[in-house]
Amino acid sequence: LSTIRHQPEGLDQLQLLTKFSKKELQSLYRGFKNECPSGLVDEETFKLIYAQFFPQGDATMYAHFLFNAFDIDRNGAIRFEDFVVGLSILLRGTVHEKLSWAFNLYDINKDGYITKEEMLAIMKSIYDMMGRYTYPILRDDAPVEHVEKFFQKMDKNQDGVVTIEEFLETCQKVRSLLSLVCC
Structure with a gap:
């Protein structure tokens, strides 16, 4: 995935798909790109990032299940769009x-x-x-x-x-x- 570069959909489109403001999306994108410069997160990278939140346990399997829930198109990578749509549901969804x-x-x-x-x-x-x-x-x-x-x-x-x-x-x-x- 490191050679593949992914540009997200326009912010206006993402605002329609999520419950985030343009400023929030920009901030989320900066953080996402900082952790994943290619614009895509593979499962191993996702597991490493997620494990940082649970240093006292083994988050490997849960991160695997979570990754699969975010990987909507089942291509082995999470795009920024997939991530923020899922995050929007989890944080601000009905x-x-x-x-x-x-x-x-x-x-x-x-x-x-x-x-x-x-x-x-x-x-x-x-x-x-x-x-x-x-x-x-x-x-x-x-x-x-x-x-x-x-x-x-x-x-x-x-x-x-x-x-x-x-x-x-x-x-x-x-x-x-x-x-x-x-x-």
Whole structure:
């Protein structure tokens, strides 16, 4: 990616796609270009940057899942546009937009369903990222318990998968779930 240069869409277009002002977009772009001079972020670079925020744990797997959620066109790189659109949703989106984004994160294989295996992979990656020295100390079976509670609440028809409809409906009804599933 270092030989490829990417110029973002015009700021006016990005303002329409996001909830950021022109000044905010300019500032975000300067930071993005500082970390990624080519204008693209590959997964390894993303992992290195993300790991800096969680020095006490191993953020590798969670960063992988997060990278895939931002890499909309699945080309192995995140463009500035992809990054700010996702960031806009996470920071300033409606509850529905944030939940849809979170569902996309949890639906690892992008088949339209969250399975227990996918949810467990995400939960384990979050626990790994937080590190062993959290307080209170986390039990080894905590990720499995989290997934079981999630599926008890979410999987309305008990078919072993959670659809976007089940996810959105349950999260919007049960506000306490928002903190469990949404950023």
